[in-house]
Amino acid sequence: MADEDDGGERSEDPTQKRLDDALERGDVAKSQEVNTWFMIAGATLVISNFSGSIGDIQTPLKNIIANSWMIRVDGPGLLMLMQNLEYVLFAALGLPILMLIIAAIAGNMLQHRLVWSAESLTPKFSKISPMEGAKRVFGKQALANFAKGLFKLIALGAVMTAILWPERHRLESMLRFDPSALLGVVVSLTLHLMGSVVAMLAVVAIADYFFQYRQWYERQKMSLREMKEEFKQSEGDPHIKGRIRQLRQQRMKKRMMAAVPKASVIITNPTHYSVALSYERGMPAPICVAKGVDLIALKIREIAGEHNIPIVENVPLARALYANVEIDEEIPVEHYHAVAEIIGYVMGLRRGLSGRR
Known part of the structure; x- marks a missing residue:
């Protein structure tokens, strides 16, 4: 009866072995909001530092259009044209894309070390079970995601309104701007908007990470029976160890x-x-x-x-x-x-x- 009672409630803090096993399975504390924040912050950094180089794509594209009559349309000519376009795009977009990739990796590594596990790809009945699906839809995690999404929607709407509403007359006049002058205005306004969004999402990301970590930690908690089983696996069965100790003492006595x-x-x-x-x-x-x-x-x-x-x-x-x-x-x-x-x-x-x- 005592063992049955021990197996019910998970009230014990997880051991280090339990946490390590969860990490090997790919079960980690992860907030998608942290990854989103890193991606938006990386995009803001890219726009602020590389908007000029991205704008330089216009020159070679204009040259191609202006001299289109000189382009050979046979196989080698088209191949050379595609290679030239690849070089231009890589020179302009290579470093910005690399920075976005680094930002995506950093968002994961800040929360946990890199994990390689195929267990998440293994088919599980719980993924198609109606009961488990109802728990996911109406559970604590779903409620938190709904509240988080509602807050983000309201906060983003408030930020965009606060920034764009004073610029409404300027936005109307941008229809008459020269295209070459339009890029600088759009970049400046975009950076102002994205900077405010990054600051707002930082609060959401921090709060969501602590919530996700607490949910993950609660999932790793153990019952008394699980603690006993883990102790038997790692340290050996206490009854067997006691018997071995007794036999050793008997041999030593003889x-x-x-x-x-x-x-x-x-x-x-x-x-x-x-x-x-x-x-x-x-x-x-x-x-x-x-x-x-x-x-x-x-x-x-x-x-x-x-x-x-x-x-x-x-x-x-x-x-x-x-x-x-x-x-x-x-x-x-x-x-x-x-x-x-x-x-x-x-x-x-x-x-x-x-x-x-």
Whole structure:
């Protein structure tokens, strides 16, 4: 029952793995208004800086029309004419188009890094499902898009009215302008209008991005069951890890108990700690071959008694060795003196027993 309850509500913040998986699927926080703003801002920049070069197209086109009687109409002549037109158009429009492409890429990269995913092209039943379609039409996203579109329509209408209404008499008189003088007036008025639109759309783009990011983040939230499943996939099943840890401890315990008969001395306190040390002549320092507390400590003392291993009670030394030395490691330098006294005492006992025999 608890697992069923956990699987319902997505109330947990997404993990970094969840966010990375969403990015790989192509599911990213993206506002189309940010891309629109970059494109309009790029177009405004292009018009303000390259309107003169775009106007230079008139000269070669006029020359072609004025000298049309000289143009050869056979295959090579027409091919040469098309090549000349391509060069003219590329020289005038190449850099402006490149700037627009950069603006389109920058609008996406500002929101997320580039993503290559074919999952969005995969057919999905939800795309043709009437229920899912109703959710898209009447959902929160659709309501936000409607409000956003209505605001843009009203705001753009207000901006265009504020700019063009004072120029209405000038616009009427432009019908009598010379075509060569008309381009400068149109560019100036267009830049004024587009600059105001860019400023207005900046507010819309920022607000829409934060809204889209919040919607995307809410979609990535996880239920408790999903959190558990992800933890199992990334870290392993806790039950399996616990079983592995238990098996390792059992193997280590068996290895320790098998090493106790080879110990030189068991340092212990009467009730809790036992540390088995092994030392032979020529070794730089004694080595801990087994240690334990409570039941394991009692088992070490029992095995030591069965194999006549000396047991020395030293409460502070037993506690210190248990805390500071691991299995198959040499004892720390600060315990050399105390352990040397005990080893010397044990070896003295052995020599005495050997002499009596």
